[in-house]
Amino acid sequence: MMKFILLACLGMTLTANAGAEPSSQVAWTPQNLDFVKKGHADHGQELMGTCAGCHNETNANPNLEGQLPTYLYKQLQDYKSGSRKDPTTAMNGMASTLSDQDMADVAAWYGRQKPMRGKGGEEDLTGIVYRGDGKRMEPACSSCHGNSGQGEKVDTPRLAGQKAAYLENTLLAYKNGSRANDIYRRMRLIAAKLSAEEIKQLAEFYAKQD
Amino acid sequence: MNSNSLMSTISSWINRFETELQVDKLERKWLRVALGMVVLFVGSILLTAIVSGVHPPSHVETIDSASLHLGGEFAEDKLGVQAEALADGTLLVKLVAGRYGFYPREIEIPAGRKIKFRIASMDVLHGAHIPMTNMSTMIVPGYVAEVTTVFPKPGEYPMLCNEYCGMGHDHMWSKVTVTTPEDWRAPAEEIRHE
Numbered sequence: 001m002m003k004f005i006l007l008a009c010l011g012m013t014l015t016a017n018a019g020a021e022p023s024s025q026v027a028w029t030p031q032n033l034d035f036v037k038k039g040h041a042d043h044g045q046e047l048m049g050t051c052a053g054c055h056n057e058t059n060a061n062p063n064l065e066g067q068l069p070t071y072l073y074k075q076l077q078d079y080k081s082g083s084r085k086d087p088t089t090a091m092n093g094m095a096s097t098l099s100d101q102d103m104a105d106v107a108a109w110y111g112r113q114k115p116m117r118g119k120g121g122e123e124d125l126t127g128i129v130y131r132g133d134g135k136r137m138e139p140a141c142s143s144c145h146g147n148s149g150q151g152e153k154v155d156t157p158r159l160a161g162q163k164a165a166y167l168e169n170t171l172l173a174y175k176n177g178s179r180a181n182d183i184y185r186r187m188r189l190i191a192a193k194l195s196a197e198e199i200k201q202l203a204e205f206y207a208k209q210d
Numbered sequence: 211m212n213s214n215s216l217m218s219t220i221s222s223w224i225n226r227f228e229t230e231l232q233v234d235k236l237e238r239k240w241l242r243v244a245l246g247m248v249v250l251f252v253g254s255i256l257l258t259a260i261v262s263g264v265h266p267p268s269h270v271e272t273i274d275s276a277s278l279h280l281g282g283e284f285a286e287d288k289l290g291v292q293a294e295a296l297a298d299g300t301l302l303v304k305l306v307a308g309r310y311g312f313y314p315r316e317i318e319i320p321a322g323r324k325i326k327f328r329i330a331s332m333d334v335l336h337g338a339h340i341p342m343t344n345m346s347t348m349i350v351p352g353y354v355a356e357v358t359t360v361f362p363k364p365g366e367y368p369m370l371c372n373e374y375c376g377m378g379h380d381h382m383w384s385k386v387t388v389t390t391p392e393d394w395r396a397p398a399e400e401i402r403h404e
Contacts, residue, residue: 020285020286020287022279022280022281022285022286023279023286024279025280027274027276027277027279027280028276029274029276029277030276032276132378132381134381137311137315137381137383137384137385138381139310139311139378139381139382140377140378140381142377143309143310143376143377143378143381144309144310144377144378147377154333183279183286183332184279184286184289184306184308184313184332185286185313186308186311186313189311189315
């Protein structure tokens, strides 16, 4: 009985001190970076069959080929911990069955595939891709996602050639806060200042990039 | 080696320099001028360090830049102007610098009151600078930058990054609003976002 009371007290103090949850449990310490870098792509290939069942050309799920392994690893971790919530909860369920090693392995395999590519012929109607917008404190997309949308260290994802519908939905989710696994709200702050029209234009721009 | 033999070694070296090496008279004069300048500058640095207590930064407080968001004083819900002032009335402001912005992006502080900034970088080297004021510091990843200042004039100021940090460096700025002391309201105790 005494033990139970003690445990209950401990539990209460812990919840009182916990504060708000961080937007992601993943921290890119040198150990974590090294762990993801050393993912076994051959084991990843065995796992990817399940992914490819849904992540393919017949639907609106995002392309994973050529995506940064660090980005894929972080998203899988965030789905597992609940930091990122899939509206259909499918990804949360999937990720909860994977170990850390599985995540690094499947991320390594997808990271090594030929990257998704757009058809070309893109045109930036918003002016934000390369120049940003100083008046709104809006940095250029390319400053983090790379000059050709190829993604950058540590875990800024590749955008070039991604499905337009997915990009648009993602930006809208950041804008309304339903996607919230960006540390220090960096992407939420950026997306909140974009109009729905600009979001559509940016999504189409990056989908066409090759 | 005692001091006598050291002195004689040095004087023999000078002797060799004067006799064996072909040093032009004018060249020798300039060498003396240059040497004199070195003595003057090193001397003045030492003098100011000792007399007026000018020292290199000694506030070396380390922090793990990669996991700032996981907890501790730079956790996501602990940033910005702190509701509770320090014992001497100084306001504490906690910021995280990351590519490309200072988070939270907008803060409001009163004029004429001591403000202590504590800033940590989540990625690379940044600098924080508020033009037209004396607030300026380097933010080295792995360390906490601390600077205390007073803003005499109310107004809207940008906080700029002045250490090149990447492609978006020229977009890295956040807004600091300095209000009159009467207009300023302490932030509420509840959890602040951004």
